[in-house]
Amino acid sequence: MTGKAKTASMAGSVLKLSTLAAVYVIGVLLARQAFQDSLTEPAALPPATQATAPLSRVTAGGVTLTSVNIDFPNDDQPYTGPGAEVMNANCTACHSANMALNQPRLSPADWKAEVDKMRGTYKATVADKDVPAILKYLNAMSARLPADGAPAPGAPSGSASSASG
Amino acid sequence: MNGAHGSGGVSNRRDFLLRAGVFGAASLATSAWADQLVDLALPGGPSARPLTDAFVGKDGMILQRTRPPLLETPMSVFDQGVFTPNDRFFVRWHWANIPTAVDVTSFRLAVRGHVGRPLSITLAQLLAMPRVQLAAINQCSGNSRGLFQPRVAGGQWAHGAMGNAKWVGVSLRYILDLAGVQAGATAVRFSGLDEPVVPTGPKFAKSLAIDHARDGEVMVAFLMNGEQLPLLNGFPVRLIVPGWYSTYWVKMLNDIEVLDQPDDNYWMARAYKIPDTPLANVAPGAKGFPAVPINRMIPRAWVTNPVDGARVAMQPRLSVGGIAMGGDAGVAKVDVSADHGRSWTAASLGPDEGKYSFRRFDLTAPVPGPGPLALMARCTNTAGVVQSLTPNWNPGGFMRGCIETTHVVLG
Numbered sequence: 001m002t003g004k005a006k007t008a009s010m011a012g013s014v015l016k017l018s019t020l021a022a023v024y025v026i027g028v029l030l031a032r033q034a035f036q037d038s039l040t041e042p043a044a045l046p047p048a049t050q051a052t053a054p055l056s057r058v059t060a061g062g063v064t065l066t067s068v069n070i071d072f073p074n075d076d077q078p079y080t081g082p083g084a085e086v087m088n089a090n091c092t093a094c095h096s097a098n099m100a101l102n103q104p105r106l107s108p109a110d111w112k113a114e115v116d117k118m119r120g121t122y123k124a125t126v127a128d129k130d131v132p133a134i135l136k137y138l139n140a141m142s143a144r145l146p147a148d149g150a151p152a153p154g155a156p157s158g159s160a161s162s163a164s165g
Numbered sequence: 166m167n168g169a170h171g172s173g174g175v176s177n178r179r180d181f182l183l184r185a186g187v188f189g190a191a192s193l194a195t196s197a198w199a200d201q202l203v204d205l206a207l208p209g210g211p212s213a214r215p216l217t218d219a220f221v222g223k224d225g226m227i228l229q230r231t232r233p234p235l236l237e238t239p240m241s242v243f244d245q246g247v248f249t250p251n252d253r254f255f256v257r258w259h260w261a262n263i264p265t266a267v268d269v270t271s272f273r274l275a276v277r278g279h280v281g282r283p284l285s286i287t288l289a290q291l292l293a294m295p296r297v298q299l300a301a302i303n304q305c306s307g308n309s310r311g312l313f314q315p316r317v318a319g320g321q322w323a324h325g326a327m328g329n330a331k332w333v334g335v336s337l338r339y340i341l342d343l344a345g346v347q348a349g350a351t352a353v354r355f356s357g358l359d360e361p362v363v364p365t366g367p368k369f370a371k372s373l374a375i376d377h378a379r380d381g382e383v384m385v386a387f388l389m390n391g392e393q394l395p396l397l398n399g400f401p402v403r404l405i406v407p408g409w410y411s412t413y414w415v416k417m418l419n420d421i422e423v424l425d426q427p428d429d430n431y432w433m434a435r436a437y438k439i440p441d442t443p444l445a446n447v448a449p450g451a452k453g454f455p456a457v458p459i460n461r462m463i464p465r466a467w468v469t470n471p472v473d474g475a476r477v478a479m480q481p482r483l484s485v486g487g488i489a490m491g492g493d494a495g496v497a498k499v500d501v502s503a504d505h506g507r508s509w510t511a512a513s514l515g516p517d518e519g520k521y522s523f524r525r526f527d528l529t530a531p532v533p534g535p536g537p538l539a540l541m542a543r544c545t546n547t548a549g550v551v552q553s554l555t556p557n558w559n560p561g562g563f564m565r566g567c568i569e570t571t572h573v574v575l576g
Contacts, residue, residue: 058269060292063333065387068396069266073219075231094261094362096231104209104316114318121431123363146209 077101083137090126090134094118100138105145111138203227203239205323206473207311222395224252229320233258234397238325243488244469247515247523248300249328251390256397257305257326257411259369262360264417267400274385274402278354278423281345288387288401294335297384299407300522302329302490306410306437306459310562315449317562324467324569329490329523332405334386338379340421346375352424353378355404357417367431371413372424373406382407385418407521408493410459410564412437433458438561445564446557459563462492464552466499466526466542468571479535479576485512486527491546492566495520498545503532505539506554506568512542520547535576543568 055067075096079087091100106114115134118124126134201216205227217228220236229235236256242249269288276284305326310319320326341353356370373383384405387393394400399416406413412432428434438456439445444463447454466489471477489499495517500509515525532538545551556567 056268056270058288058292060289061296063292063388065269065288065292065393065401067267067269068400070221070396072234072263072265073217073231077231095233098228099230099235099320102211102214102229102321103318104207104211104311104321106316106318110318121367121435123361123366125363145211 079137083133083140086130086133087137090124090130091118094122094124101141103142105142105147106138107142108135108139111135111142114138205311205321207316207321207323208314209316211321220256220397222252222397223256226253226256227323227325229322233261233263235320235322236397237322238328240324240467240469241472242325243467243523244472244486247329247488247518247525248390249330251330251392251395251398254303254328254330254389254395254398255305255326257320258359258397258416260359260361260366262362264358265396267358267396267417269401272401272419274419274421276340276344276421276423279347279350279425280341280423281347282343284340284344286340291335291385291387291402295339296333297336297381298331298333299382299384299405300329300331300519301405301407302327302462302521302523303405303411303414304328304462304490306412306563307561309565312556312565313558313562314556315558317560319562330389331391332384332386333388333391334384334402334405336381337383337385337404337421338381340385341379341423344423346379346423347425349425350375350423351426352428354420354422354424354428354430355413355415355418356420356422357399357403357415358419359417369415370420370428370430370432371415372428372430372433373413375423377406408461410437410462412459437563439563440559444553444557444566445559447559449558451560462490463564463566464492464494464496464544464546464550465490465566465569466544466552467569468501468540468542471540471571471573473571474573476574476576477538481531482529483532483538483575484527485530485540486525487542487571488523489526489542489544490523491520491544491548492550493546493548494550495547496524496544497547497549499524499526500543500545501526501528501530502541502543503530503538506541506543509543532575536574538573538575540571540573541568542571 057064057066077097079097112135115131119126202213203216205212205214215228217226218224220234223236225239227237227239229237234256238249238253238255242253272288274286274291305322307320308322308326309324310317311321311323352372352374354370354372356368359369361368385402386405387402389398394403402418404415404418437459439459440447441455441457466487468485468487470486485501489496499512499514501512502509510528510530512526512528543552552566552568554568557565
């Protein structure tokens with residue numbers, strides 16, 4: 001990134017942050033996220049420049065690539081219900097709530113393995129004291145779902161692993 | 166496609182709510198920007214997902230996760246052609262720290278490590294290099310994970326975490342030769358502009374064995390179906406690894422590192438590991454099995470017409486069509502069954518777009534009288550691998566490859 005672009009990026013980040021603060025009154029966490037992003041995204045340009053500054057292009061061999069500058073949609077679906085506060089405070093920094101809300105019925109051991117993976121492998125900053133409340137919320141969520149359609153005898157309801165994808 | 170409901174079928178919100186009694190209130194809280202819901206018919210649920218147009222460059226996508234985005238392609242898209250339009254192509258990211266802007270003039274692709282001449286390649290330089298082109302399916306390792314029984318944790322995809330495109334770019338071998346791979350190189354590691362949200366978290370990176378990286382088919386692509394890649398699919402360049410699962414198809418690729426030892430990074434050594442067994446299959450609950458990094462894809466096929474859950478007017482012969490893939494080989498044959506796999510009829514195959522592409526199949530099949538009808542499609546690839554009726558299972562929910570069933574009602 002050139003020095004000029006970097007300056008523009010930093011100035012834009014301030015703009016971006018103040019816009020976020022104005023628009024998303026509930027967005028304390030979002031604003032923190034946006035600020036973190038602005039510090040680490042080398043190519044980030046402020047949305048405010050999108051309408052005015054033409055996007056740069058590179059052309060060679062009959063192909064033109066045009067710079068891209070978009071916004072991602074707001075993450076507007078928090079955890080709800082009893083115990084939601086600890087979920088929104090700990091889990092939404094890395095992923096939106098619908099990741100957990102879309103999970104099938106998992107056993108308490110599976111949920112513990114998931115929370116352990118988020119903390120141990122992905123380094124989520126979750127305090128020890130919050131873990132029981134997080135597990136309580138997740139287990140209550142699973143308890144509202146019907147049991148598996150055809151569980152194998154003696155099999156767990158699902159087996160959390162370090163898998164991904 | 167694995168249930169009586171319309172997988173990927175769109176219903177309006179009221180209809181959905183009327184038949185969605187099993188879902189908790191939390192999972193029904195929908196976004197202001199999603200006014201339609203789809204029912205993915207995942208066994209045991211939750212099965213409802215919003216259909217969203219909220220992501221720039223994407224339309225009509227099944228919202229699995231907002232941030233980092235997991236967007237699934239509805240099955241109806243695959244009935245419209247073997248190539249998946251860029252604005253309907255599925256999206257999957259690991260970390261939420263994804264650049265929302267990329268400047269094509271300042272972007273650089275680094276080639277470094279165990280090479281004679283480290284490179285910092287501009288896009289203008291990349292566009293001026295000799296080009297290669299091929300059609301290839303990009304399929305998530307966990308595609309169809311939501312249909313695993315017993316269910317497993319992870320992205321709860323139905324069948325739409327896949328897409329097929331014509332890719333244009335530069336052979337990775339050409340780029341590696343420019344840098345001069347040194348003797349003793351073992352693997353090549355790839356990473357992109359996305360970064361961990363937590364700085365100490367494992368940055369996403371994948372690697373290929375050096376001989377694979379230099380096979381001439383692996384590509385650094387800058388065109389997708391004739392256009393620049395959508396940002397969400399990895400603009401400005403992504404790796405194309407034909408016949409292999411998309412975890413290797415690194416997006417926003419800006420770093421190529423030649424290694425002289427095995428890659429022990431988390432995403433190779435611990436994540437995306439499958440049982441070292443045929444079809445990566447183990448008994449549910451099994452532990453302690455040898456595991457290897459996921460690799461080559463296997464044959465699959467889906468009836469996309471009629472659509473799952475449809476009610477079809479009774480007719481003595483029913484038009485049936487769909488798409489098939491051979492995995493790491495071409496599609497040799499597709500058979501269709503209307504009697505739960507007791508008898509099979511060969512379908513006619515559409516144009517061959519290359520062995521890594523989807524291939525259309527069609528036939529008119531004699532059907533029994535009115536009532537529920539289960540349509541199955543079975544692919545045999547050019548290496549002779551045939552899909553099985555029995556689902557494969559593993560704790561990661563990877564590599565589903567069994568014969569899939571489309572349920573319709575005649576009459």
